[in-house]
Every structure is written in C-alpha cells, then in structure tokens.
Amino acid sequence: MTGTDWAIRGTGAVASVGGTAPAVFEALCAGRTGLAPLRGFDPTRFRARHAYEIDDRPGPGVDVTGRATTWLIAAIAEALAEAGLSEDLADVPVLIGTGLRELRSAELWARKEAELTPEDLHFGTALRERFGATDTHTFSNACSASLYALALASDLLALGEAETVVVAGVDTLTESMFGLLDRVHPEPVDAVRPFDRNRRGVLMGDGAAAIVLSRADGPALARLRGVSVNCDAYHATAPDPAGITAAVRDAHDRAGIGPGAVDLLLAHGTGTLLNDEAEAVALGAVFAGVPGPLVTAVKSMTGHTSGGSGLLSLVVAVRALRTGRVPPTLGLENPVPEAAGLRFVTGGPASAELTVAQVEAFGFGGVNAVAIVRRED
C-alpha cells in the first residue's frame, strides 16, 4: 500500500556495544566492536571462539535463561520513555520479531540446567507481566523478523486497527544456531567483515531494539515511509538476488521514491560468503545509473543479532538521519567485486546531509524485508 507515513516516536536498543540506543549509536560511530571471546558457551566445543555477546551473565561460563526477554523489555521501556508514553500497554499492540525466540532457554532446559514451560518460548507472558500487554505477537521470521514485524505494524495502522504500535526485535545466541553456522563455515570465523573479500562468514551477536510507531501527527524522531516484505521461494539457506532486488524496488514504490532519493543504506551485510555477494548484486542493479547512497553495515561491530538486527539497524538509521553521522563498516578493506560501485563508509564515521535511509534485513528461507525511513523536518 502506498501512502505510508507513520511517526517513529521513540527508540530503544541493547547490544554488545551499548545498553541504550544513544550508547549503541555513539559506540558504532566510534568504531567500537562488541567482539570478544565466547562467554556463555564452552569454547572447546566450537571451532569459532568469538561472538558479539552482551556481557550480563552472572559469571564466566555460567549461562542463564531469559536473557533475550530481559533485553526486549529494556529496549521497549526505553522506546516508551523517549516517546513520552506510559508503560501501560493494555491497549497497545506489541509486535516482536525474533529469529530464535527463547530457544537458548530451551537448550539449557534440554541439558537439564534449567526449568522451562512452553509459555517461556515466546515473549507474551513477560510483556503481560511488565506492561500489561495482551495484544502481543511473537514472529519467528529468521533474520528479517523485526522488519517483518514492522511491516505488519504499518499494515495495522493503515487498516485503522491501531493508533500506536510498539515494534521490537530481539535475539540471543543459541548454541544450536551458533554451532550449525560454525559447522558449515569453510574455516572458523574470527570476526564479521561485511562485503570484504577476506570475509569468512558470520558470527552471532546479542541484541534488542524497539520503536514506538504511531499514526498521530506531532513530534516524531523520523517517519516510516514504507516497508516491503517478500520471499525468494528459492532456497532454505541461500539468498536470491532477484528476490532481494524485488523487495528493494517494492520498498521504493511504497515510499514513492526512486533509487536516487536514498541517501543512506543500512545493509544486511552479514559477512557470509553468499549474503554479501547476493546483496551487492541486488544493490548494483537497483542503484545502477545513480550515485547511490552511503552504505554501512553495523554487524561489523554488533555481530549478527539475527531477527533483531533489522530493527537495530533502523534505530541506528533514525539517529544517523537526525545527526548526519554514519557509523563506519569495521574490517572492510577490500570490497568484493560485486560491491565495487557501492559507497561504503570505512575508516571512521562519515558526516553528510541525510534525508532518506533504507534499511535491509534478509533471512533464511529467502524472507526479505526492506524499510524506508525519512528524516523529520
């Protein structure tokens, strides 16, 4: 649907590099990485020995349940505070995008290290306890989950089914996903190097992000102008440039812009061999014939925060639009040939006049989501 123009009234974020949205943004602009030796898993069981974890466990090597839930609540509370809304969400839908839900808690339960009930797997129970929210929805849509949630929130506003929606994304490392990714990488991954020729693959990161999205006029941090969602219907784990290209063009159509209007691109940029190549090919096609936006990939510092990553990038984009500062892509020295035409921010933060930002998230199974955000004048 065209004509999307919703107010982003508050933002919140938690990641390895910072505990609030401003702290995360400042850390990223300063080029600080959350990369560290594995904290919660027994590192001797893996080939990869690093990740981008939030350092909040009770002790080294001691893991506990419910960490994702804790960050989710913190990010939502921060977004509500910034929006000047109360913490009573009895009448406000809360849409959560997550790749891995509380499956880390399930792993601890399976290993008889913790208790678990089926209600602990999704986030509704905790959201009701803390915010009195009952119209809560946990979407487990791989790595594009939180932008998918954003698309559905936008649809609820468009259909008049809500005036205000809280959208959030969250993920923590699971041993099963971290281990299976480790298993399939040709060589152990030591860092996420998006779009670099020497990238080895992806490492996961912990994180959460939240925004308050509203139909109402009035103060806004930025405005959501459109979100596209689609599915490659191509492969269980490999991306398809055609599906990504279609999603980007659909997002532009929804926002009523051409590719030349995009000033800033927060890429999905996972550092995997396949994603970065497919994403670069798609962007090359979309931005052919225009100078193209400044491009950055924050996973180079936050790691891949899975289903939460799209909204985390969006929160970064909102602050970039407001400040004109763009975090660099760490570790990107020699771009892949497919990305040769892209204007990456490297070395340090960039400063620019920014009006329109594009935020991308793509997930396993070819689930693509692209959001367009505009600066509030």
Place this chain on the structure above:
Amino acid sequence: MAPVVTGIGLAGPTVGDPAHLLGSGVAGREDFDPASVVGKRGLRYKDDATRLALAAAHRALTDAGLLDDRAPTVPAGQVAVVVSSNLGNLDTVCAAAETIARESVTGLSPMDLPNASSNVVASSVAIWFGLRGANLMVCNGATSGLDAVRWARVLVGSGRVRHALVVGVEVDNEVVRRLTGAERLFHGAAALVVESAANAAARGVTARATLGRYERRAVGAVPGTGLWLVPERHATAAPPGVTPLDLSRRYGAASGALGVLQCAAAATWIHGGHGPTALATAGGPEDDATATLLLSAPGPAR
C-alpha cells in the same frame, strides 16, 4: 472486502477429511505418509513439522483451486504463507545442543541448519509451491493458530497479497511430550486459504465462511449462539444455545495448530449449514492471553 475461507486441508494420522473435525470422541489413527500427498522428491531432510505442513498446504491450495502440480495458478507474489507452530523445531534445537555438549560441533549434520531456524516450515512451504508473497512464522503460544489467521487477514486486507495460505502444525515427539507434560499430543497440520470475498467471487470459488472480529485480550469474549470452539483445557460449561467443541479432547493438545484446526472446523460447520456463526477461542487463564475470532456464513455472492 470481507475476508473468506476458500480452501481447507488437513494432514496427519488422526486428521484428513474436514467433516470428521465435527465428530465426537477420540479421533481414530491411521498410518499417514506426507509423501503420499506431495511426492517423495525433496522430502528427505525435511523435519516432521515441515512434511505435515506441506501435505496440508497441498490439500488446501488444491481445495481453493490455487495449485497446478507444484506451482500456483495465480501470480506467485500474490500468495502469502503464514504458519503457526510453537514446538515444531524444538527437537532439532535441543538435539543439536546435546550433540555439541557430547561431541562438539563436528558431530552436527549441516543438513540440520535450516531446521534450527524456527521459520523453516513457512519458508519450506513457500519454496515447495513457489509462493513469493509475504512469508510469516507465528510462534505466539496457545493463541498462535488464531493469531496466524488474523495476520493472514491483515496481509490480504492491506493489499500486500490477494491470497494467504495459513498452516498450523505441531508434532508429537519425546521432547515436546517432556516439555508440555501432555498425555496426548496432536501430530498433524491444518491449512486454510484466505482471500477477499470479491476475489473468491471473481475466481468462481466457494467461500466457506467469512472471517470476522479478532481480539487478543486478558479475558475471552462470551460466545453468542452457534458453535463455540473452546480453548485447550477448557472447563467452563457452555451457555444455552451454544454448541461447544473441544478439539484438543478429540485430537490431543494442539498448541500452535489449534487455532487453525478450529477455523477449519468452524468453516466446515458453517458451510455444512449447521448454523450461521462460530466463535473460535484459544488460550485460557493459564496462558498470556485469550484470542477470539468470529466466523460467520458468507453473504450472497456478488
């Protein structure tokens, strides 16, 4: 632009013919092989939830006149897939964590990678049938199935797609039994096709039921007259004029599949001329919320 149900498909050892949803007593069990519905090719590394979902999806798409072999009869980008399952991939996740503890990551099979992602069922259905519209995996607890039907309605109502395939699926295995403590578990999938009444009329397909008001609240709505599909573990007696139907008693605890199974039953009941309205409710006092969805007889075709 009221959304209607135009296709129903069930798959599993205890479900098949939608008419049997309205029966009483514990459902009988027959051997069921998803390959008998969708063919063997490509099933090898799929988990149980995915196989059951594919079979139910095949039947619902066929029922709605949307399937030709393995491809949609309408533009691929106009069909969304919305799947609900809470426990479908729990066994893969838990087994991988146990393997890592026992043997390190070298003991893992790379073929398990897709199954470790909770959206494996939704994306696998899309890939199998070539459906390129929005693709959504709902893992929202006891209400998840009704929530999935609601989101299908939103995707159709907002104009993102013309048709939405909804699948609810859960599996019976040792891990799920241990977590839920349920004596009997539903092992199977239910699928629906949702589209606008206008679209159904234009395609010349029959609308079985209209999807009405949806809510997810602390306390469920009180049913009016008609069929009342009660939540799992439901204990309250039905008011006069209300026909209660407890599918979990007939099929076992169905978690994320329940709401879709309920809508399949409700649409079958309405289409069979038993009455004009049915209220599906999922989630009770022990859950984080109760979802309700009203289904009614479709208006005259225009």
